[in-house]
Amino acid sequence: MDAFIQQLNNSMADLVDRTRRSLVQITNGQGGSGAGTIWHPDGLIITNAHVIAGHGDLLVTLYDGNRYPAQVLAEDPTHDLAALSIVAADLPTIEPGDSQQLHAGQWVMALGHPFGVLNAATGGVVIGMGQQLGDIQFRNGADWLAVNLKLRPGHSGGPLVDAQGRLIGVNTIMNGPEVGVAIPVHVVKAFLKTHLGTPQKQAV
Amino acid sequence: MSDALQSLSDALAAAVENASVGIVRVEGRRRLPGTGIVWSSEGVIVTAHHIVERNENIQIGLPGEVIAPARLIGRDPNTDLAVLKVEASTTPPVWAGGSDGNELKVGHLVLALGRPGTQVQATLGVVSKISEPEEDRKRKRVRVEGHGPGRHGGHGPGGRRWMWYAEAEMFGSIGPVIQTDVVMYPGFSGGPLVDASGAVRGLNTSALAQGSSVTIPAAHVRSVVDALLAHGKVKRGYLGIGAQPVRLPSALAEELDQEIGLMIVSVETGSPAEKSGLLLGDIVVSLGEYAVQAIDELLLLLSGELVGAETTVRVVRGGQLIDVTVTVGERE
Numbered sequence: 001m002d003a004f005i006q007q008l009n010n011s012m013a014d015l016v017d018r019t020r021r022s023l024v025q026i027t028n029g030q031g032g033s034g035a036g037t038i039w040h041p042d043g044l045i046i047t048n049a050h051v052i053a054g055h056g057d058l059l060v061t062l063y064d065g066n067r068y069p070a071q072v073l074a075e076d077p078t079h080d081l082a083a084l085s086i087v088a089a090d091l092p093t094i095e096p097g098d099s100q101q102l103h104a105g106q107w108v109m110a111l112g113h114p115f116g117v118l119n120a121a122t123g124g125v126v127i128g129m130g131q132q133l134g135d136i137q138f139r140n141g142a143d144w145l146a147v148n149l150k151l152r153p154g155h156s157g158g159p160l161v162d163a164q165g166r167l168i169g170v171n172t173i174m175n176g177p178e179v180g181v182a183i184p185v186h187v188v189k190a191f192l193k194t195h196l197g198t199p200q201k202q203a204v
Numbered sequence: 205m206s207d208a209l210q211s212l213s214d215a216l217a218a219a220v221e222n223a224s225v226g227i228v229r230v231e232g233r234r235r236l237p238g239t240g241i242v243w244s245s246e247g248v249i250v251t252a253h254h255i256v257e258r259n260e261n262i263q264i265g266l267p268g269e270v271i272a273p274a275r276l277i278g279r280d281p282n283t284d285l286a287v288l289k290v291e292a293s294t295t296p297p298v299w300a301g302g303s304d305g306n307e308l309k310v311g312h313l314v315l316a317l318g319r320p321g322t323q324v325q326a327t328l329g330v331v332s333k334i335s336e337p338e339e340d341r342k343r344k345r346v347r348v349e350g351h352g353p354g355r356h357g358g359h360g361p362g363g364r365r366w367m368w369y370a371e372a373e374m375f376g377s378i379g380p381v382i383q384t385d386v387v388m389y390p391g392f393s394g395g396p397l398v399d400a401s402g403a404v405r406g407l408n409t410s411a412l413a414q415g416s417s418v419t420i421p422a423a424h425v426r427s428v429v430d431a432l433l434a435h436g437k438v439k440r441g442y443l444g445i446g447a448q449p450v451r452l453p454s455a456l457a458e459e460l461d462q463e464i465g466l467m468i469v470s471v472e473t474g475s476p477a478e479k480s481g482l483l484l485g486d487i488v489v490s491l492g493e494y495a496v497q498a499i500d501e502l503l504l505l506l507s508g509e510l511v512g513a514e515t516t517v518r519v520v521r522g523g524q525l526i527d528v529t530v531t532v533g534e535r536e
Binding site for chain 1: 207208209210212213214216217218219220221224315317321323324325326327328387389390
């Protein structure tokens, strides 16, 4: 039994180690800060719209400490999503999982900077998913993901990953003191498709 | 390296899936629906009393989005349990869980499940506390032992039936509870606490303890459900007195090793108390062999099994300890 708990700890530490490199910190030049998730190696970063609200000079800090000024590519307050761009290449990304095939009870981990504690990890389980979660009815018609995690200021925009370290959502808000709410990755994909279009295949 | 975590994740999701066939939505109030557990193949459903606000027009949301009307069989506000029966020909699936024989221990992973919507939802936590018989002996007000005969006269109900009594200190007359750090999402009341295999270990309710949720252990749920199915209510003992705690004179307190007693401030006409000769001003210090220092303790001791039985009530009258034999009645 000891060995199993040890294996679990190793699994989690390993998972966090891998995925944390795709977590960024976003400061909005006005004292506010949040998290972001690297979506594409060429500098596309996703976060919550509320993280960049009233954006002054946005600054993105990568896991290695390097800082980049960021430009807003798209913003959708209704879905609380935003896409940023930094001039960088070969950034580490997290393989997206299938957020429409999640099961209540399965393990998830959230990465972020809760209360300014940089690159922190927290774990819990999926409570449920849908347009209506118990007593909250989301009005934007999109799916939401409820997790048994305490998301805190600074978690917003950071990655939510499954037990294999696949990206399944973006940490977003709390519903009450105990229930974390994330935007599932399929909603993020739809947002990117709507606002940035399908990437053109380049002829070589 | 990720295998252990993936195994845990898969096992938790499987536990939820195993249990989910026996979890239903209970629509019995204006606000958010609550959850119920399918208890038998005859369509018996157990849920939390406080979410069934009306006695009629109760709907059950079965897995697969089928909705069936249900009839109220009975309630027990003390344990916040209610029993319903699905009337439709659609018999809900039998609850396949039950104890796998492993004793639930502090530190075990457990899941709370609910179906306030169409899907089963789950939260995870750890067992924090379970009522244990050993604890009773640590509290003098609960079990008096090691004294010679005559100290607390009469032979009350003894043995393991009182193993959970220590919890009464916190939870009034509820009886046994399991405490966990599992978060109960709105609408989870009436749903099960399941172990890592998906077996039901109890029923969760947010209405019994202020600010936190507790779990009524499955064995206790079963005894309440059996009583409700048989009688439509849970039998409870009745004396017919009103009482309030008072401090005992120091000499008596020392002699009894008990500081508080219950002074009788009213005796109902025709009640078992009146027939036995209990008087206004008597201070009750024990019932059977158990010391009594709070109304809740007395209520808990007056279980249904005592109804019709002769029990000794020890009182202080005129500074003397007197044993009065009472035939316990049934609370209406």
